Amino acid sequence: MTEVKTVATMAIDGQKPGTSGLRKKTRVFMQPNYLENFIQSIFNAVAEQGVDFKESLLVVGGDGRYYNRTAIQTIVKMAVANGFAKVMVGRGGIVSTPAMSAVIRRRGAVGGIVLSASHNPGGIDADFGVKYNITNGGPAPEAVTEQIFKQTQQIKEYLTIDYPNIDLDKEASFRVGDTEVIVFDPVLDYVAVMQSLFDFAALRRLFDSGFRMVFDAMHAVTGPYAKEIFENRLGAAVGTVLNAIPLEDFGGGHPDPNQVYAADLVARMSGSDAPDFGAASDGDGDRNLILGRDFFVTPGDSLALIAAYAKDAIPGYADGLAGIARSMPTSSAADLVAHSLGVPLYETPTGWKFFGNLMDAGLCTICGEESFGTGSNHIREKDGIWAVLCWLSILAKTGESVSGIVHKHWEKFGRNYFQRHDFEGLEVELANKMVNLLREKLPSLSGRSFAESRVKEADDFNYADPVDGSVSSKQGIRIILEDGSRVVIRLSGTGTEGATLRLYLESYKQDGGTADIDSVLGSLAKETLALLELKQHCGVEVPTVIT
């Protein structure tokens, strides 16, 4: 039964990983050989780096969405056939992205396969995805995803075994051929990492004092982790965690923790009777949404605040920060904190994979993105529950409300007014043409009047990794104005249908943060749409989502 079978296959077009792994419609992944080709290509790319599978541990798990269990059975058989010494599989097939990173690092795995399309909806007619994480626990960097893509273009066969499906629901360790297969509970590894960073006793006292919180797990992967940490370990009231059971279709919802898709949570956090603190995480547990009573904390401000308070409020960072990193479109609020702490600030392209080298080299401790991702060097992924624990620590330390903390910060540092406008479902060719035309206009923009100011600089962001020197070009168009305001324009790399245009608008004011955000950013948005000629090219002018 464990005899290795070599199955002939043919290259399949379009298996190029995007911002975060390969994301496609679920039915695309369900086509014959589609998943198998991609998995074998990952194995081939890893083998090409000289890894000996006979000495290696592979971790496998996903966010529990439709097709997760089937895909895991396929991957386990292929891993056995490819000769891995050990394969660890999350119980129920479920491992959050941050827990995957923690497990790879703690257990010394060669890497891990995460089945997730993150915040995209799940179901047979929705989205599925596969990401490969490397030995440092982080998403495969571009050099590796390029290798995987190359393998997908030349694949001719894959390896598997004929074997009954393993029982995913019972923790156990058993042999399949020469491979040890372990079904384990990843929640314990993850909790251990959180306990090493945060003062659980202090957070327990916060809840003992009557502090009320609500956490929306959005029927996605964080439910079991959040129940264990917030309710069981920290003593938050039973029922603090909403939608705690992971479902294959996330209860029909869109597991993207922002004010639009977490509208129920936003409603619960409104009014004088609302809990003190509200938070949510996404499909695979790496994103976070932070809310106070009638108050939304932008991801850029959240990053800045966590960095500002980390040393004093969180034992894991008591030695201070080596540096802070943010993706280029993320607001510059963290830059001001880095400056005041006297530590470097790194600006990277969109995609968590770009933070890995900085953290491995000890250059940065805390990093974040406008797309609701925040994290630190405790693992190599962004981490939703970690961000919530950071906020709880700040709240416990200061004894203030969420909005009080943010207002104080704005008074001290000024406010980076920031919004992202998404235009979803555009025709790919038209969107590409529009962005290319804008690219051609960039050299002529300098000095031109724009949104009550003038264009100081307009370029396409290029990143040279300070650690390995690798260069990533065309990472987003920037229009920087003389008054310090800025617009970034880029196409999303995580969608599975059509194109999504993202406009990131930012304007800095030292006004205590009290101005109306739509008035501050309105003219920037209007002029950018006119410059892009969005209506003429793509037939739309109203954003689908504003965050």
Ligand code: G16
């Ligand atoms: C992924 C990446 C993030 C990125 C986000 C948005 O998040 O890991 O680094 O910021 O996509 O990317 P884009 O703007 O290209 O759609 P996740 O949570 O989907 O894995």
